[in-house]
Amino acid sequence: MRHFLSGIALAAVIATGAAGGAAAQNLFAPAVYVNDSAVTRYEVDQRMRFMQIIGAPDASASAAEQSLIDDRLRVQAARDLGVQITPQGLEEGMEEFAGRAGLDAAGFIAQLERGGVEAGVFRDFVEAGTVWREVVRARLLPRVQISDAEVDQELQRLIETPIIDRVLLSELIIPAPPGQEGQALALAERISGSRPTEAQFAEAARQYSAVPSAEAGGRLEMLALDDLPPSLRPIITALQPGQTTAPLPVEGAVVLFHLRDAQGTLRPGAREQVLDYMVLRLASPAQAAQLAAVTRSCDDLYVQAGPDVAPQVRRQTAPQGQIPQAIALxxxxxxxxxxxxxxxxxxxxxVMLCSRQPALAAQPDVATTALPPDGVENAVPRQSAPGIPTREEVRSQLFNRKINTAAEGLLADLRADAIIRRP
Known part of the structure; x- marks a missing residue:
């Protein structure tokens, strides 16, 4: 990374030295107006360099310009709501962002400056993101709700998703001899950032890879996940088939992997369910059918059965295999x-079904009868199975997913309503 930053800084010096007075003046000319707020070409150039340094998937000039347009819209939306960031809030935001790279804000700014990026670029970037969070909180937070049914569905999806234990990978290993690390990393970033298809990755491997698999387009045979280095496993399992890793610098080389396919097996017990249900013995099928027709919920059964019959209702929570066969069917x-x-x-x-949930995700707070304790609590596991998130963790994940989608929609609306023009 140090060589990469130095390479950018050198390029910046060369470019500055080559520019004449007219070119320098033109650099500060507006590139685009966002509701009459100008975005200069210099800002675009600085944002592009910043995006390159932080490893953005697309650090082109067009992507940098769009990023600045979006930030203008975020700041304008905050201003319309009266949202402002305090100096302390800005400093905290900068420290938090720099901490993701294992640095403090001062160290991060120093690296940016060595790469030809002014400190103000970082401050503007953090300010836009910070005030936007407040806009999202004010305008969208009250609208985002996660139901218990959504949590149940997501838990079931997670439980029934096979555990990946075998992968089909393609590799691309770019030599990085001493003094050429920056060029190798830049090449790897271009390849990875282009989001290559399998065929495109194979072509790049034939052209740039320095290992024997290059002749086969980098394709490797099926590998057991456990055979990969432990540090590499989470990187590979985070990919979806068709995706490529970010560049992985190693001694003397930069490595890319492309996931062609992943195979796995269901976790033990993934198909098993725990049922919360009610049973009421009645004198005839006709009487049972009549009561079933008017009952709308498990709680309603006590009401419809009446005070004399309600105490005979048996509410139970049990794994499918422990339920009498006729009732289970x-x-x-x-x-x-x-x-x-x-x-x-x-x-x-x-018989009335109150709820069903995967046995691996069953929680101890399943609703039980209001009548005397009947041992229901002992039928439900006290902890989630290993690797299965808790209901609150799933709820938080779903909430973040929904709020991010809503925020993207709000930003799209701001773009649609804005007057964006070029000089």
């Missing part, structure tokens, strides 16, 4: 708060 066809009838000799059982 009927429950299998029911949705939550739906009732059915199971013949039982001359009488019948009214």
């Amino acid at each position: 009927r429950l299998a066809s029911l949705d939550a708060d739906e009732a059915g009838v199971v013949p039982a000799g001359e009488g019948a059982d009214l």
